[in-house]
Every structure is written in structure tokens, then in C-alpha cells.
Amino acid sequence: MKKFVAMFLALVLCCTALAAFAEDITLKVWEGQDDQELLKELCEAYAAAHPENNYTFQYGVVGTADASARYLEDPAAAADVFVYPDDQLIRLAQADALYEVTRNHDAIVAANSIGSVNAATYQGTLLGYPMTADNGYFLFYDKSVLTEEDVQTLDGILAAAEKAGKQFNFDVANGWYLASFFLGNGCIITLDENGKQVCDFNSEKGVEAAKAVAALCAHPSFLPGDQNILTGTIGDSVCAGVCGTWVADAIKERLGDNYAAAKLPTFTVNGEQVQMGSFGGCKILGVNTQSAYPVEAMNLAEFLTSEESQLRRFEVRGYGPSNINVAKSEAIASDPALSALAAQSDYAVTQLIIGDFWTPASAFGNALIADPTVDVQPLLDQWVAQTIGQ
């Protein structure tokens, strides 16, 4: 008996010794060109915090816009951990590219904002680790021309712009911005339980919103065009515009002390003020289902999107975090662009679009710019028909 127990204990000892052997783990990580330095820093920190294994990291330069395209070229050769924007979630989910978040799921959901968690969720399952929550748009304006009261309403902005002889830029020919009128007035564009695209932009509310867009296009101070807030020179001939955080630095440079940002204004529908809605986007860290080391990849992803990492990311790169604690911090609150974005995110919805929404949206916007008096109902019908796939 004693011999048997002794042998058994020896065997157990052997097993634990074997388990304590350090594993050689190679993880491939993808992120954009400008984020590579920070990525290396965070990955090395992770390796240092987990000395029980030997980590080797292979870094790939893949911008977030190209993430899903590069992944689908060859899933087996793609990174174990990669960053993608939330509008590519559906495409990746349909290709079964992402591991579900099953380890520490509740902690991750609790730590990040509801919007970012929703953006990373597909059909009820969380498919990634939310990393940033600043892919939305809001209002930039020149403080020397517009007061805080002016920028509360669209009419106020346009009136002040006309008085000063300057212009207000809004990219009507882009479905991303154009939808703000429709979403604000109560229209929906989303996926139903079966994953089919649902869009009611051609309803009565949609027609009211379209008429408001037409009124904007007809105004003499209206300036269309993508990012024309910059190219049309804010500070000179442009006094305000709707854009996102990626132009914040450039605008700050031009306006200096007159730099200000606010949530989107309200617009007039049937004599009443309606708040403009928007799309709120996030960047999400996904784990490849073809990964050779799924558990280690998930642990790395969790580390890269933890509170400390998101704070570091804001300090170094200025990205708005999805982590609730970091978002509440002083540093974020004092940044005009990010606080405007946070204010606007109360009215933002997740972008759930799989249909052919963008091209007809652009066509519709162009039609309104060309002729604000055109009859909007048939155009809206065509737009919605193409979006829901008929």
C-alpha cells in the first residue's frame, strides 16, 4: 500500500513538473502603421507579466480599414489577434472568423460602454474585445463666429454663418452623415431577428427628414463635400462643419484658441426641434478562429483592451476609450473633441448595415444637392429598395 501511494505521488509530481515547462508561443498581431510602436510596448508588457511561457510576437502592419479584406484572403495565415472597425463585424462573423468571448465575458461587458459592447455583438454573442469608441462624428466650430447658443440648432448655425459670410460643411452625399437626419427623426436601419436588413427611411418620418436635408442644401451657406471643413478652410471661409476625431488635430492647428466642438445640433421638423442622431463606431480587437493558440490569444486580447492599456492608448494616440472608467477621467473630459463625441453618443446608434446602403445613399444625397426641390418620395423608395435587397 505504502509503495503504491509513494508511486502515485511520484507520478503526480512528475506531471506537475511537466506542466510547469515553459511553452513557446508565437502570436501574430495586426494593427495600423501608426499604432505599431504602442502595440510593441503593450505586447512586451504582456510577455513580461506572464513569464511562465516564452512569447514571440510577429507584428503585421494592417490598417483597420483593410482588416477584414486581408483576413479573408487567407484566414489560416491571418493574425491571431487583429483590430477591426465595428462595421466589418458582420462580414467577419458571417465568415466565422472570430472567437466568441467566453472567458471573463461578464467582466469585459461590465468594464466597457454599452455602445461599444453592442457594436461588438452579433446576434447576441460578443465577438471581440472593445478597444476604442471614437469612430463617430460631431460638430466642430469656430468660436469667433458662433456662440454656444448658435450651435444648439442647425438654423442658428446657418443664420450666424450667413451673417458672417462663411459656410457650414456637411457631407450630404455620404450615407454615414446623411443618416443622422433620418435617425434623429425616428427612422430605423437595422437587422431583424433573421439577420435581414430593415430600413424605413421612406416612411413619413423619412420624408420629413429628407425635406430638412433639402432645406439645408438650398441654404446659401451650405457647403457639401467630404472633409471640406478642412479643404474648404475652416477659419477662413468655413465656420463650422460635421466631422470626426481624425480631423481634430488639424482643425485645432488652424483655429488655435477659437477651436471648439459640440454635439450635433437639432434641426427643424414641422416647426419642432429634433436632435440629429449619428452612428457610433468602435474599434474592436478580434481573435482568429484559425489561431493555433486560442486561449493565449484571448488573454493577450483582454490585456490589450484592459483599462490600463486603453488609458495608455489615449495618452499616446489620442483614441477615445471604450472603457467606462477611462472615459470618465479628467484627461478625456478636458478634450473638446472627445467630450463632444461622448455627448453625441447618447444619440448614436450602432451601425448594422449589410445591404447596399452606401451607393444609393450617395446618389440620393447628390440628387438633393443638385436640386433641393426634387420630389423625395420616389428617390427614397429606390434607396430603401436597394438597401433591403430587392
Place this chain on the structure above:
Amino acid sequence: MKRFWKDFAQGDLWVKGSCLVMGLGCLKRGQIVKGLLYFAAEILYFLFFFGFGWKYLSHFHTLGENAQLRVWNEEMQIYQRVPGDNSMLILLFSVLTISVTVLFICLWAMNIITASRLYQLEKENKHIQSLREDGEALLNERFHVTLLAAPMTTLLLFTVLPIIFMILIAFTNFDANHQPPGNLFTWTGMQNVTDIFLGNATKTRTFTGILGWTIVWAVFATFTNYIFGMILAIIINSKLVKAKKMWRTWFMIPIAIPQFVSLLLVSRALEPTGAVNVALMELGWIKTPLPFLTDVTLSRLVVIVVNMWIGIPYTMMTFSGVLMNVPEELYESASIDGAGPVRRFISITLPYMIFVTAPATITTFVGNINNFNVIYLLTAGGPASLDYYQAGKTDLLVTWLYKLTVDQHDYALASTIGIFIFMIVSICSLAVYNRTGAVKKEDMFQ
């Protein structure tokens, strides 16, 4: 072919044995190395086929039955993935396996022919070439085989194979909703074709509309460059113009700037806040910016005009060369006979130039049907149209194809359009080329 069967039927046991064991005929008649090489090829092929090819070829008719599976792993607390079939890899490697099989069959046929030929030589007691003699022949009489072997193989592998693969995609439903490894796609036969012409009103409208504009664009782009280049060349070449070299240099400078760069810059300059509109407004000629890129008619005019700026230097150069080669005596004798300048132009210059430049112009015309750069970089195919399916009013078939592939990931539809473009372009170019004077009167140059 008949000879092959006759030879084979007459062959002895060793020739017939070469069917099963390649190289047997060669080994018997003394060509040891060649025989062993044939045999090695056979072994390699079977290894390839059963070790790799069959795995994919067996699924070729369905392009995969099982997608990736999710299995809950309690220990790791994750949904582990069990790899399933990957439709794209099945299609790709099946095509590869089929082509390798075709090559192998050719090799096998060569083996039989060699065996029967060696048998004939032995029967007639003629000399059978040794390895060294074979090698020398490959460098002398049969040098064409040596030279062409490598290019042919690489051509097959890297050009023909991908084209076959992409043509086959047109008969599947490989689009954004059917991305492997999560989903499978399968054969749908002629569905995509009927969709374009019958099934889907929007797609039909888009296809015919874009096809119409593509032809109109190709005609205008080619002939505006042709005519204006000709006129420019004639003016510069005429006796009234001094400093010919300087004029020619000035008009050639647009070639020096890469097309890519100039198109992108002009595209920016034509925006509502761009250089052109700002200049016109400062001059007071217009009050509001002109919608160069957002109005349908204006954007079409813009692409044609900008294309002239890019293309005229080339046509001017060609015509200058042709003009300088027209013999002076023809003009002199014509003016002696009393022909005026217009008459001289119509009867001497024009036929000469058309004769020489017709084939090149056809090439240009066909090239303009697929002129991706000018359209995409200038207007991105815009302005977008609600009537069209994912296309704009200045889109060519090829830019529409690009948008479908890169933006919509609708590979099946894009591939179908690609096949149509190929058919249109090849029919056009073959039909017109064979009827040009240059081909018909090839022997009678003037």
C-alpha cells in the same frame, strides 16, 4: 491521331506495357535515362494525385459539404473550431489538379509515341539515339522545345490557371454572404447570367446603361484624340509654323507627368472648393461652383476632355512620324496637277495616315473600353445613381467590376461581367482588325 492508334496497335508487348508503366518502351530499347525519367514522372504524379489532389477533387462537384463546426471545449472555456471544407481552396486546387492531370496525359501520350517510334526504329534496324545525342538534338534541331518549355509551363500556371479559376467563379454564388471558412459557396450554373439579363431589373438596367456609356466613351475617347492629334500634327508640320521642335516639346510635356498623378490632381482641382471653381469664381465668371464631378452630363464631358489632355501627345507624336514619312514628290506632283491643299489632304495625307495607324487605333479603341485609370481616378465612376446597382453614371464595365469586387465582395457577379467584357472586347477587336486595310492589303503597301 489515327497514326497514333495504328502504331500503338502494331506495337509489341513493351509498347503496350508503356501504357501502364511509363518508360518501359524506352528502357527496353536502350534509352535508360529517358525511361527512368518517364517512370519517375508517373510515380510523382500518382503521389501528387492521391496525396493532395484527390482530397479536393472529390468535393469538386459540390464545392464542400461541411462548413466550420463549433464545439464547446470545457477545459479551455472556448468554442473550439473543427475545420470544415473551404470552398475556395477546393475550387482552386481542383482546377490545379485537373490541369496537372491534363499535362500528365500529354506526357503519357508522348511516352507511348516514343515507345512505338523506338519499336519502329528497332524493327527497321535504324539507329536509336543515345542520351547524349538526344541532348544535342534538343540544342540544335529541337531547340524550340528547349526554349519554349519553361515559358509555356509558367504561362499555363500563372496566366491560364488563374483565368480558368476566375471564369469558374462566375458559375458559383461566391459573394459577401458566402465567405469561407464560415460559409460554403456552391455551383449555381447560369444563374448569374440570367440575373443580369432577365432576373433582376436593376442589374439589367445597370448592365445595359453602363455598356452603352462604355461604347460611347470608347468611341469619343479614341476619335477625339485621333482627330485632334492629327490636326495638331498637321499644323505643327505645316510650312507656316516656325520652331517646330519647341512646339512639339511643349505638347509632349503632359506625357512626362505620370497619368496617375495628373488625374488625381485634376480630380481634386475640379471639386466645388477646388482650384478651377475658385479661380472661375474669383474671375467673376460664375457665382456658385460648377458641379463638374456631380452632374451627369458635365462629368461625362469632363472625363472626355481630360482624356484628350492625356492622350493627344501620343497621337500627335504618331502622326508627326507618319507625316514626316510621306514622300514629298507625291505632294509636288499633286500640286503640279492642280490640286489645292484640301484636295491634297484628302487624297494623299488622309489615306496614308489611316492605312498606317488603323491597327494601332483599334488597339487604342479596345484599350479604352477597359480604360480604368482615367475614369476611376477622375470621378470614381460617379456621380452615383439610384437607377444603377452599385454603379455611377461615368462607370465603365471594368470600373463597375472593380467596385463589385473590392467594395461589395460580390465575386460571382463581377466574374460574370468580366467574361462579358472579354467577349465584347475580343469580338470587337477581331472583327474590326481583320477588316482593316492594313491586314487585307498587307502585301500591297501603297
